[in-house]
Amino acid sequence: MQPLYDVIIVGGGPAGCATAIALHNLGVSNTLVIEASDYTAPRIGESIPPDSRQLLEKLGIWDAFTAQKHAPCLGSYSSWGSDQLGFNDYLFNPQGHGWHLNRASFDKFLALQLQKRGGALLKNTHFASLIRDKHAYPIKVTLRNNAELRCRFIVDASGRSAKVARQFDAKANIEDQLVAVSAYFDASNISSANSYRQMTLLEAVDYGWWYLAHLPNKQVIVTVATDPATIQQKQLKSSVHWQQAMQQTLHIKPIINQAAPSRLHTWVAQSAIMDPPAAEHWLAVGDAASSFDPISSQGIYKALNNGIDAAAAITDWLNDDAQTINQYRNSVASNFIQYLGQKAYFYNEEQRWPQSAFWQKRQQPPP
Ligand SMILES: Cc1cc2nc3c(=O)[nH]c(=O)nc-3n(C[C@H](O)[C@H](O)[C@H](O)COP(=O)(O)OP(=O)(O)OC[C@H]3O[C@@H](n4cnc5c(N)ncnc54)[C@H](O)[C@@H]3O)c2cc1C
Known part of the structure; x- marks a missing residue:
């Protein structure tokens, strides 16, 4: 039966x-x-946004969630549309901060x-x-x-x-066919990462974007996201080529410096x-x-x-x-x-590389 x-x-x-x-x-x-x-x-x-609180309350698990003591996320730094880092915080969000x-x-x-x-x-x-x-x-x-x-x-x-x-x-x-490749770093080997402990860092490059975030278990995750053809062409699934590409970033590189990453993980995104x-x-x-x-x-x-x-x-x-x-x-x-x-609005905010296939594709009006 x-x-x-x-x-x-x-x-x-x-x-x-x-x-x-x-x-x-x-x-x-x-x-x-x-x-x-x-x-x-x-x-x-x-990373989850402050509004997640309402959903956890609806499910009746908000108090139990807060007892878990996940790390607060206060917002993000981003170099998007400009080489300069902009700052987007949750200070004025009525729900408070988000979480890592x-x-x-x-x-x-x-x-x-x-x-x-x-x-x-x-x-x-x-x-x-x-x-x-x-x-x-x-x-x-x-x-x-x-x-x-x-x-x-x-x-x-x-x-x-x-x-x-x-x-x-x-x-x-x-x-769209975005693919992401991540490496994890031991945060104790990255002294300057402390200034980003409660923030995420996003950096646009001509072929896609990079992302750095602290994880609560004393790790830092660094991810590159781009099209499958670029992953192949730049060999971003190989640790050596991934690190070479990371060394050419403007804002992620000085934080990670020479720290050694874990093996790479590839994600369909x-x-x-x-x-x-x-x-x-x-x-x-x-x-x-x-x-x-x-x-x-x-x-x-x-x-x-x-x-x-x-x-x-x-x-x-x-x-x-x-x-x-x-x-x-x-x-x-x-x-x-x-x-x-x-998504189209967000990708249109980056206009530095009009010839790049990655950006052109994502700057079309949505179907
Ligand atoms: C690079 C990257 C970064 C991301 N960053 C963020 C972020 O910062 N914030 C955010 O909110 N989201 C982020 N996401 C998205 C987020 O990971 C997903 O949206 C989220 O995990 C979706 O939850 P889910 O329960 O639908 O699926 P999943 O989390 O994928 O869970 C699916 C579950 O199904 C199980 N399963 C699969 N096949 C079977 C089977 N045959 N039998 C039984 N069980 C099975 C799996 O084990 C798994 O537990 C990111 C995604 C990527 C790729």
Whole structure:
């Protein structure tokens, strides 16, 4: 006999955990989160904006979050549109400062909050495939270990890989192909990094941009983001070439100086939207529904927000009202269109390299 759930959520990152917590808060407790990892491997995405507080409050986990003592983020320095560093702080934000998260412990914290509410979560468990049939619980899920489960509704929270949505033949519309390559440094080897401890630093270059941020575990992350062709041409996945390129930056180089990086990590950082992001018996949340350029620092905020909205839509659907799922689908699409407008505005602020293919592409009006 296969175990039966009202809702199965594939992926226990910010989007999946937020969906599950919000479902529990709405009284939908026969749910299961399937998570491939054990939350020990490094995860990317560390800065969240001050407005995240409202979402953590809505989820009922704000007090527990503050007890985690993630480092405050007071804003950012950027060389964008000019060689000079500009300063953009959160001083006048009514919500206060943002945070530099320790990502692995933040995701683990969300999973723990779910379990404290009685939510079921299977770690080290991989979703493999699904079929739909005429059973009262019509989605049959098969795990990589061949175990089978059934549910009435399934949520894709598997991140950019969107493993569930693809099984329903949804297609990702990719708006740009950004790739990021990061290295981690030991902060104790970087004396001048202290002046940036509570800030992020962004520097535009002719082929893309660089980013430096402090991580709470005494590490500094430095990332370059550009098009796949430039990654290849400049060999930015090779440590030697990555460091040579970093040594040519104006503002990042003097901070990092000669410190030795860890091995490099490559991340897909494209802007994309799933078409459709929801249909009968399923929906996608977080990066599985739409993914943003990391420059927006909106990925985790969007994941939590999607989770809250999705839980309301699924609860209505379980009570025979499919209308809210349509509203959810429309809101994912309209938020993506709004994001494309903001992205074009931001990239248009940099006009120093009119001949650069990287900048030309991103300075077109959004489709
Ligand atoms: C270079 C870079 C920098 C970024 N910086 C920031 C930042 O500063 N601030 C910010 O807000 N965002 C940032 N982001 C974006 C942010 O990382 C994502 O938007 C966020 O992690 C999305 O959360 P999610 O829960 O949708 O997906 P994910 O965090 O990707 O979680 C997906 C989960 O699904 C699990 N999973 C995958 N496949 C399976 C499977 N088959 N079975 C079971 N589980 C599975 C994974 O293990 C994972 O736990 C950055 C992204 C990049 C690439």
